[in-house]
Amino acid sequence: MRASRRGLILAALLATAGAAAGATAGAAAASAGDPEPVAFTYLGAGGWLIRHGDAALLTAPFFSNPGLVEVGVGRLQTDTAAVDRFLPPVADVPAILVGHAHYDHLMDVPYLARVHAPGARIYGSRTMVNLLRGDPALDPDRLVDVEALAGDHTAPGLWTSTPDGRIRFMPLRSEHAPHLFGIRLYHGEVDTPRSRLPERASEWLDGPTLAWLIDFLDEDGDVVLRIHYQDSASRPPRGFPPPHDGIPVDVVILCTAGSGEAEGYPDALVEALAPRHALLGHWEDFFRPMDWPLRPVPGTDVQAFEQRLAGLLPEGSEQVRPVPGETVRIRPRTGAQRPAPSSP
Ligand SMILES: [Zn+2]
Numbered sequence: 598m599r600a601s602r603r604g605l606i607l608a609a610l611l612a613t614a615g616a617a618a619g620a621t622a623g624a625a626a627a628s629a630g631d632p633e634p635v636a637f638t639y640l641g642a643g644g645w646l647i648r649h650g651d652a653a654l655l656t657a658p659f660f661s662n663p664g665l666v667e668v669g670v671g672r673l674q675t676d677t678a679a680v681d682r683f684l685p686p687v688a689d690v691p692a693i694l695v696g697h698a699h700y701d702h703l704m705d706v707p708y709l710a711r712v713h714a715p716g717a718r719i720y721g722s723r724t725m726v727n728l729l730r731g732d733p734a735l736d737p738d739r740l741v742d743v744e745a746l747a748g749d750h751t752a753p754g755l756w757t758s759t760p761d762g763r764i765r766f767m768p769l770r771s772e773h774a775p776h777l778f779g780i781r782l783y784h785g786e787v788d789t790p791r792s793r794l795p796e797r798a799s800e801w802l803d804g805p806t807l808a809w810l811i812d813f814l815d816e817d818g819d820v821v822l823r824i825h826y827q828d829s830a831s832r833p834p835r836g837f838p839p840p841h842d843g844i845p846v847d848v849v850i851l852c853t854a855g856s857g858e859a860e861g862y863p864d865a866l867v868e869a870l871a872p873r874h875a876l877l878g879h880w881e882d883f884f885r886p887m888d889w890p891l892r893p894v895p896g897t898d899v900q901a902f903e904q905r906l907a908g909l910l911p912e913g914s915e916q917v918r919p920v921p922g923e924t925v926r927i928r929p930r931t932g933a934q935r936p937a938p939s940s941p
Pocket of ligand 1 (some may be wrong): 773803
């Protein structure tokens, strides 16, 4: 296994910081005295339900999965029966994070937010807010434009905390990988609130793409697990977190679809973060109904991506590519870390 010098140094720092809790994704049979694991349930496409005790967070999932012809020339509609069937209970979830506003990330969100997650606010770009304003039944106060809060690899952005104070998240300026031959489909911004929800894939414009830094906190406000999440592959350094605040990233959630179109992805990101765990999402063919046999998303060599990733992760780190509905359990660090005083 190849590991960069920087990765090795970071891994060594993690180990000496008591961070190497011996966690094993997917096999965290907690014994007495172990901290409760954080549960990552993969929902398909960009969707993850992340739970730790009573704290929970959702990243925008997608269950409707219309076929290629419908996406190309037809009218799209949320398959409410599919959402009802495949979405686990999320009634207590206070926040839904959206990385970009393409149909396969945002189209099911209005329905699931109204019916299944009535207490959740929805965080994303101004384009995301303006698109969802097209649903008159969705309270506009639940839609949060976070573009002005975004950080990048040069400077931190601002954190938003959930009401219970157990999770905080920071948007990061990222980008959307081209779909094919350098072309980005459905690319653009929506500047004014829509009067109705889009009916065609081409109306779900991506808007500025965001990555997310997500911290799970203990009762004292110390970070027990840090996650870097992307719902689109990006070229470095887009989507990178701000300069290190002393708290390592434990888990990266990578976007497999389109990874071959984003030069340098995920190499530079994984080498910079040296995570203990890598979770692979958005890898299955989302042009097929959820209950059909799984197969990789067209145009992406999923196995090659996994092999490359194996050579990038630090020694002892692990990658998991769950199937939709599967839960990966990851133990928090044994030594929780207090956020730096400069953290907003
Ligand atoms: Zn997209």
